[in-house]
């Protein structure tokens with residue numbers, strides 16, 4: 070049976086407390102504010118182009134998920150949205166494309182890895198066995214995220230974009246350390 074994703078409180082290695090929970094329709098304003106606060110480089114690496122503002126319809130689309138074929142986890146610090154990890158089922162139906170973005174001040178602190186592991190666990194519970202991430206070739210932090218988290222990544226080049234593909238180990242939520 071499909072597990073309902075739950076809210077979870079974690080602490081980063083530096084002690085910062087983070088709440089991770091599924092995205093909600095009510096997150097639209099917080100998501101737009103989060104996006105406005107991202108640096109040019111962070112937006113470019115996430116959207117593969119210039120995308121300074123998130124329109125309301127786009128934000129609504131990101132927040133309205135079915136939690137089966139599309140889901141997203143948000144990381145909250147002091148009631149501010151500081152990170153998002155999302156997945157969308159593609160073809161074949163056991164594969165999901167994933168994407169991550171953290172507020173600049175929360176990058177390189179281990180939060181990306183925490184979200185990747187939680188997202189993989191949630192995807193696995195939904196019958197996903199393989200993750201795919203499309204990454205700009207110079208995006209070293211993202212190129213390292215999944216391999217460093219323990220995923221066995223296969224790499225290919227698709228139109229100048231690096232495509233990482235990896236199986237989700239059974240019970241990814243417990244097979245890896247939380248951080």
Ligand SMILES: CC(C)(COP(=O)(O)OP(=O)(O)OC[C@H]1O[C@@H](n2cnc3c(N)ncnc32)[C@H](O)[C@@H]1OP(=O)(O)O)[C@@H](O)C(=O)NCCC(=O)NCCS
Nearest residue numbers: 082114115168169170171176177178179180181182210211
């Ligand atoms: C891609 C992205 C999500 C990766 O997140 P990240 O913060 O770099 O990755 P992690 O959370 O795993 O942090 C790893 C770094 O933090 C360090 N770190 C500190 N504490 C840590 C902990 N407890 N656990 C793991 N790493 C920790 C690691 O040593 C590592 O540093 P290094 O790269 O210098 O070796 C983030 O960089 C980001 O939002 N980038 C902009 C958007 C983007 O590129 N999205 C990808 C499109 S798919």
